[in-house]
Every structure is written in structure tokens, then in C-alpha cells.
Amino acid sequence: MLEIKDLHAGFDGAEILKGISLSVNAGEVHAIMGPNGSGKSTLAKVLAGHPSYQATAGEVLYQGRNLLEMDTEKRALEGVFLGFQYPVEIPGVNNAEFLRMAYNARRVHAGEEELDPLDFDEILDEKMAGLGMEAKYKNRSLNDGFSGGEKKKNEILQMAILEPKIAVLDETDSGLDIDALRIVAGGVNKLRGPGNALILITHYQRLLEYIQPDFVHVLSRGKIIKSGEKGLALELEAMGYDWLTTTNA
Amino acid sequence: MAENENTVSDVLDDKSYKYGFTTKVEAETFAKGLNEDVIRAISKKKNEPEFMLDFRLKAYKKWLTMKEPAWANVHYNAIDYQNISYFSAPKPKKKLESLDEVDPEVLKTFEKLGIPLDEQKRLANVAVDAVFDSVSVATTHKKKLMEVGVIFCPISEALQEYPELVEQYLGTVVPVGDNYFAALNSAVFTDGSFVYIPPGTVCPMELSTYFRINTEETGQFERTLIICAEDSSVSYLEGCTAPQFDTNQLHAAVVELIALDNADIKYSTVQNWYSGDPETGKGGIFNFVTKRGKCQGKKSKISWTQVETGSAITWKYPSCILQGDDSVGEFYSVALTNGIMQADTGTKMIHLGNNTRSSIISKGISADRSSNSYRGQVKVAKNAKNARNYSQCDSMLVGDKCSAHTFPYIESANSTVQLEHEASTSKISEEQLFYFESRGISRENAITAVINGFCKEVFRQLPMEFAVEAQKLLTLKLENSVG
Ligand SMILES: Nc1ncnc2c1ncn2[C@@H]1O[C@H](COP(=O)(O)OP(=O)(O)OP(=O)(O)O)[C@@H](O)[C@H]1O
Ligand SMILES: [Mg+2]
Numbered sequence: 001m002l003e004i005k006d007l008h009a010g011f012d013g014a015e016i017l018k019g020i021s022l023s024v025n026a027g028e029v030h031a032i033m034g035p036n037g038s039g040k041s042t043l044a045k046v047l048a049g050h051p052s053y054q055a056t057a058g059e060v061l062y063q064g065r066n067l068l069e070m071d072t073e074k075r076a077l078e079g080v081f082l083g084f085q086y087p088v089e090i091p092g093v094n095n096a097e098f099l100r101m102a103y104n105a106r107r108v109h110a111g112e113e114e115l116d117p118l119d120f121d122e123i124l125d126e127k128m129a130g131l132g133m134e135a136k137y138k139n140r141s142l143n144d145g146f147s148g149g150e151k152k153k154n155e156i157l158q159m160a161i162l163e164p165k166i167a168v169l170d171e172t173d174s175g176l177d178i179d180a181l182r183i184v185a186g187g188v189n190k191l192r193g194p195g196n197a198l199i200l201i202t203h204y205q206r207l208l209e210y211i212q213p214d215f216v217h218v219l220s221r222g223k224i225i226k227s228g229e230k231g232l233a234l235e236l237e238a239m240g241y242d243w244l245t246t247t248n249a
Numbered sequence: 250m251a252e253n254e255n256t257v258s259d260v261l262d263d264k265s266y267k268y269g270f271t272t273k274v275e276a277e278t279f280a281k282g283l284n285e286d287v288i289r290a291i292s293k294k295k296n297e298p299e300f301m302l303d304f305r306l307k308a309y310k311k312w313l314t315m316k317e318p319a320w321a322n323v324h325y326n327a328i329d330y331q332n333i334s335y336f337s338a339p340k341p342k343k344k345l346e347s348l349d350e351v352d353p354e355v356l357k358t359f360e361k362l363g364i365p366l367d368e369q370k371r372l373a374n375v376a377v378d379a380v381f382d383s384v385s386v387a388t389t390h391k392k393k394l395m396e397v398g399v400i401f402c403p404i405s406e407a408l409q410e411y412p413e414l415v416e417q418y419l420g421t422v423v424p425v426g427d428n429y430f431a432a433l434n435s436a437v438f439t440d441g442s443f444v445y446i447p448p449g450t451v452c453p454m455e456l457s458t459y460f461r462i463n464t465e466e467t468g469q470f471e472r473t474l475i476i477c478a479e480d481s482s483v484s485y486l487e488g489c490t491a492p493q494f495d496t497n498q499l500h501a502a503v504v505e506l507i508a509l510d511n512a513d514i515k516y517s518t519v520q521n522w523y524s525g526d527p528e529t530g531k532g533g534i535f536n537f538v539t540k541r542g543k544c545q546g547k548k549s550k551i552s553w554t555q556v557e558t559g560s561a562i563t564w565k566y567p568s569c570i571l572q573g574d575d576s577v578g579e580f581y582s583v584a585l586t587n588g589i590m591q592a593d594t595g596t597k598m599i600h601l602g603n604n605t606r607s608s609i610i611s612k613g614i615s616a617d618r619s620s621n622s623y624r625g626q627v628k629v630a631k632n633a634k635n636a637r638n639y640s641q642c643d644s645m646l647v648g649d650k651c652s653a654h655t656f657p658y659i660e661s662a663n664s665t666v667q668l669e670h671e672a673s674t675s676k677i678s679e680e681q682l683f684y685f686e687s688r689g690i691s692r693e694n695a696i697t698a699v700i701n702g703f704c705k706e707v708f709r710q711l712p713m714e715f716a717v718e719a720q721k722l723l724t725l726k727l728e729n730s731v732g
Binding site: 048049050051052071072073075076077081082084087088090091092093094097101102105106109141158162 | 678683684685687689690692694698702703705
């Protein structure tokens with residue numbers, strides 16, 4: 001589904017990703033861990049098409065097509081989803097209205113009719129209930145004044161509504177309280193299926209207890225320095241990254 | 250363009266004049282220049298009562314002694330007032346009995362602008378007075394309005410049919426010598442709208458004037474006078490556009506509103522004059538407008554809503570004089586500048602009566618290399634007890650070459666006053682747009698959503714269909730400015 005081959009990318013000439021290769025098949029869950037500043041969010045944003053970052057070498061194939069040549073909007077419409085580490089606040093834009101815009105954009109792209117606010121509201125209510133979100137978040141401005149955890153829940157709400165084929169969740173667990181983590185993880189698990197894939201960026205083993213990964217990768221200084229199965233996450237939790245980075249430095 | 254102008258002296262001598270314009274619309278245009286004879290000619294052409302000519306001449310004499318204001322935060326090359334024609338009218342000049350007699354090209358122009366004037370297509374709930382260059386060409390729904398005693402007609406017609414009303418109120422809110430551009434307007438205005446709502450009447454539909462400048466090098470000087478008698482209310486909307494020319498055109502309008510006891514006037518503007526070439530600034534309208542309302546009666550209310558998206562230069566401060574006790578003044582404004590447009594706009598709230606309240610919501614959006622200034626004055630007289638004002642003044646910057654400025658002035662000689670002022674500056678960021686796009690929402694829709702969010706409080710004041718128009722206009726203007 002997603003094939004990253006020797007990807008180099010950065011901004012303004014500074015290279016952050018220094019040759020990443022990763023292959024994600026439908027139905028799989030990959031976890032990416034690694035020290036602060038190692039390039040995890042950069043990878044996520046490059047996949048989503050953030051305009052500040054440029055790929056300088058390598059390629060990314062998504063369903064066999066050159067992902068890097070598609071613009072951001074197109075990638076989203078084709079099923080790529082990024083759950084942001086720091087969702088931006090957009091004052092004045094109603095949350096429910098935003099969700100409906102996104103939902104309808106996807107529908108129109110798929111050749112379906114737009115849903116009016118009433119019909120959409122039913123879907124929204126159901127998805128919000130599933131994530132234990134109160135209705136009051138519908139009428140607030142998008143992420144505006146949301147707490148850290150509320151923002152993360154709102155990201156997963158968007159994912160639940162858009163039902164992406166591949167979702168990259170960048171530290172969705174950071175900022176969630178224990179109960180919220182369980183609920184959010186449950187929500188993510190419901191979206192898993194044989195037809196879609198998930199990349200989880202996280203610092204903590206706890207998330208991986210709820211959402212069991214098939215593979216765990218360690219990203220350090222712009223490179224994947226180790227890959228393994230879910231046991232790797234436990235080792236990392238116990239030992240940190242030093243034993244990996246020092247041997248690889 | 251072949252010019253075959255009739256001269257001022259032709260008109261004064263009452264000779265017949267030649268038509269011969271090869272523009273699409275046959276028009277009659279005075280030769281350029283301004284002097285007493287031109288003013289007399291305008292007055293004579295319009296067959297005005299004596300008081301009107303006196304009014305004009307008084308204004309002209311005053312104007313000659315005045316200087317163009319230099320305090321606004323706008324810059325332009327000096328205007329040559331002798332290089333402007335002060336009268337241009339589409340033909341035929343005889344009084345129109347029905348729309349069939351209006352030049353079809355003119356009707357087509359308005360239809361293109363979304364203002365169909367003919368019986369079948371015209372807007373059901375909006376009466377429109379269409380002003381083409383300096384002259385009103387059609388007023389719809391007139392009869393229906395007359396049935397409830399509402400007068401809605403070109404001011405030139407009001408001067409014929411209701412001269413006493415015009416004489417009683419004209420210049421009482423904006424005196425002839427109020428400011429340079431108002432004095433000029435008072436001397437040379439050619440048409441505009443007149444509205445009178447009789448006591449105890451809720452005007453049964455929206456009234457609207459649509460201004461169109463069509464002829465190059467013609468100044469447009471309209472005059473609008475709205476009187477709302479006791480216990481009455483009216484909602485009025487003004488729209489403006491102009492085609493693209495290489496020369497700057499002067500638009501110096503005056504609008505006066507008078508609200509008597511318990512009367513309620515809502516005046517909305519969607520202004521989209523041509524703003525000139527976005528790179529060089531060539532052409533574009535100089536929009537120097539004086540708009541003022543007087544809450545003369547107790548518990549009266551005047552509310553200004555404006556969406557300013559065009560003009561090379563905008564100089565405009567719709568104001569309220571809150572004279573009656575318990576009267577209310579409101580100002581809701583969205584001013585967008587892009588390219589190298591300059592806008593200096595805002596409001597004045599002058600509290601004279603007791604318990605008078607005013608609120609000001611101003612939203613400035615600047616993009617590209619434009620400059621957007623808000624200038625607001627709240628003035629409370631010594632004996633205006635318990636006056637209150639709330640001002641909120643928000644700026645949004647798009648890109649980093651534009652500028653936004655706010656100049657709030659507060660003057661109060663009174664300790665019972667309550668004043669509140671809030672201000673903010675924000676940006677549409679690339680990060681926000683990326684967020685939308687990463688959800689499959691197009692850049693265009695993203696900008697619309699952010700701008701609508703920013704302008705919500707103002708759009709909410711506009712009649713529905715115009716709010717939609719206004720939103721589209723802003724998106725269109727900003728699409729190329731972000732990122
Ligand atoms: N736009 C930018 N401007 C300046 N530096 C940047 C920018 N984007 C990324 N960087 C730098 O690139 C490096 C990688 O950043 P990135 O956000 O990808 O790290 P991360 O692995 O997600 O870290 P964390 O675990 O703290 O979220 C960091 O050193 C960061 O400071
Ligand atoms: Mg990160």
C-alpha cells in the first residue's frame with residue numbers, strides 16, 4: 001500500500017530525513033519510535049504533503065502511484081490521513097462545519113452526493129459518542145482553546161469520519177489521560193481492517209498495548225536504525241535508545 | 250471613443266444638443282471642468298427648485314475655500330478637479346414611463362451584475378433603484394411601496410414631487426461645508442436615492458440602490474437621503490461596481506440618514522468598485538464618501554453595515570450622531586484590501602443624548618502590499634449621561650507585505666460613561682491552510698471558511714442573499730493572496 005524508498009527530505013536545504021525505507025501493506029500496523037528531534041513528525045508531514053518540506057531524493061509509492069507528486073488535497077481525498085502532533089487552532093471556523101466540509105469533499109471526490117448538515121449530524125453524533133466526546137465540541141471553533149487531549153480526540157474524530165486507507169498518527173497518545181487513551185485506542189482499533197493500514201508514531205509502549213503493532217521501527221537522526229516486532233517496543237521502554245544509537249553512531 | 254460633447258453653454262441656452270457617442274450606451278456627458286456655470290447647468294438640466302441651486306452654489310463657494318484632507322493614511326497623486334466631467338447620463342433623457350424605455354444595454358449591464366430590473370426577473374423582496382453613471386435609470390416595486398406610503402425614488406424625482414421634504418432635511422446631517430468631498434458633492438451631485446418612511450410603518454421590503462460607474466473620466470457624486478419617521482423601520486442596501494479603466498475615477502457620495510422617535514434604519518453596503526491594477530495600481534476608483542446618520546428621535550436606532558472590497562482608495566467613516574435619549578448607533582464593517590489598495594475607514598459615534606449606546610465591530614483584512622487602517626472616534630458630550638460604547642477592532646493579515654493600522658480616538662468629558670475597547674491581530678497561516686488541505690478541503694474553501702469565521706459577526710447583519718455575495722467576493726479577492 002505504501003512503499004517508501006530511500007527517502008531524503010528536509011526544509012530550506014537542511015536534510016532531516018536521510019534515507020528512509022519502509023514498506024507498509026494493507027492490514028498492517030507499524031509503530032515508529034525514536035528520540036526527540038529524530039525526524040518522526042517530519043516524515044509524517046512529508047507523507048501528507050506539507051509545503052515547507054521538500055523531498056530531495058528517493059520515492060514514495062502509494063497504491064503504486066507516486067505520492068510525492070500528488071498535492072496535499074489529493075492525497076487526503078485518496079485516503080491518506082495525518083493525525084497531527086500539534087493540531088493547529090482555527091478560530092472562527094465551526095468544528096462540525098469543518099468536519100462536514102472534509103466529509104463532503106471526500107464524498108464528492110468519490111462521486112457521491114454531499115450530505116446536508118442534518119444528515120451529517122447523525123453520523124457525527126454517532127462517531128462522537130463512540131469516542132466519548134460531548135456534543136458541545138461540535139459548536140466550538142476548530143481546536144480553538146481545546147486542551148491538549150481534546151485536540152487529540154478531535155484528530156481521531158476526523159479519522160473516524162474520513163475513514164482513511166492509511167493513517168499516520170503522530171503522538172496521538174501524548175496528552176491523553178488514561179481513560180481517554182483507552183477510548184481513543186478502541187476507536188482506532190475499530191477503524192482497522194484488512195483494507196487499511198496504520199502508522200503510529202509514539203514514545204510510549206502503553207499505546208502499543210492497546211493497538212498491537214505488527215512492526216516497530218526506531219528512527220534516529222533521520223534514519224531507521226532498527227526494526228523488529230512488537231517486543232522491540234518493550235525493550236526500548238526498558239532500556240531507552242542509547243544502546244541503539246551508540247552502537248550505530 | 251468618439252467624443253461629441255454638448256457644452257455647458259448649450260444646456261444653459263437650452264439648445265438641442267448632439268448625441269453621437271459611440272460607446273455601447275448612448276450617453277450625454279458634460280465637458281470636463283467645474284465652475285459656477287456647470288453647477289447652474291446641472292441644476293437647470295434637472296429642473297430643480299430655487300433652493301436647490303442656492304444649496305449647490307453655497308456648497309461650491311465653501312468648497313473653493315477648503316483644502317483636500319491630508320490626515321488619512323492614504324497616498325495618491327493630486328486629483329485635477331478640472332479634468333473631470335460632472336455630469337453623464339444614459340439616454341433617453343425624458344422621464345421614463347416604464348422599463349421598456351431604458352436602454353437595453355443598461356438593463357443588460359445590471360442583469361450581468363445580478364440585479365435584474367425587469368418585471369419577471371426582479372428580486373421579489375428587494376426594491377432596487379439602479380443608478381447608472383450619475384442618473385437613476387429604474388426603480389422597481391415603486392407602486393407597491395406607495396401603497397403603504399413609502400417613498401422610494403431618485404432624489405432628482407423627489408426634488409420635483411416632494412421638494413418640501415427634501416428641503417427640510419437635505420444637509421441637516423452633513424452640512425454643505427462639512428468636509429472637502431461633501432462640499433464638492435453638495436455642489437455637483439446629480440442623482441441618488443430618496444427614501445421616506447411615514448410614521449408607524451415597517452417598510453415591507455428591502456430597499457436597495459445599485460451604483461454603476463460606466464463612463465471614463467466622469468465623477469460620480471450621488472446623494473442619498475433617508476428619512477424614517479416616528480415608529481418606522483427600513484433596511485436599505487447599497488451595491489457598487491465599476492468597469493476597469495486606466496484612469497482613476499472619483500466617487501464622492503454623501504449619504505444622510507435621519508431617524509425620528511423610535512425609528513430604526515439599517516443601512517448596508519457591499520462595495521466592489523474597481524480597485525486598479527494589482528501590480529501598478531493603475532486605474533481604480535477613489536472612493537471618498539461621507540455617510541452619516543442622525544438619531545434625532547428618542548429610542549431611535551441607526552445601524553451601518555459595510556463590506557468594502559474594492560476601490561483603489563477608500564476614505565469612509567459612516568457615523569452616528571446619537572442625539573435622542575436612549576438612541577443606539579451601530580457600525581459593522583469588513584474592509585478588505587489587496588494588491589496595492591489603500592483603505593482608511595472606520596466610524597464616529599457622537600453621544601449627545603442620555604443613555605445612548607453605540608457598538609463598533611470592525612474587521613480589517615489586508616493582503617498583498619495593501620494598507621488597511623481603521624479610524625474610530627467615540628465622543629461623549631458633557632451632559633450625555635450613562636452613555637456606553639463597545640468597540641472591537643480585529644485585523645487579519647494575509648502574507649507579510651501588507652499592513653494594518655488602528656487609530657481609536659476616545660473623547661469623553663463625562664464620568665458616567667462606560668467604554669470598552671478590544672482589539673486583535675491575526676494571520677491566515679500556511680499551517681492553517683495545510684490543516685484544511687490535509688483533510689481534502691481545497692485551498693479556496695479553506696480561505697472562505699477562515700474569512701467567514703473572521704467576519705461572522707458582520708456578515709450576520711447583512712440580508713441573506715447579500716451575505717452570500719459578500720462571502721464569495723472576499724474569497725475571490727483572496728484566493729491568490731495566501732501562500
Ligand atoms: N520547519 C522547521 N524549522 C526548523 N527546524 C525544523 C523544522 N522542522 C523540523 N525541524 C527540525 O528537524 C528535526 C526533526 O524534527 P521532527 O519534528 O521531525 O522530530 P520528531 O522526531 O517528531 O521529534 P518529537 O519526538 O520531539 O516530536 C528537529 O531537529 C527539528 O528541530
Ligand atoms: Mg514529533
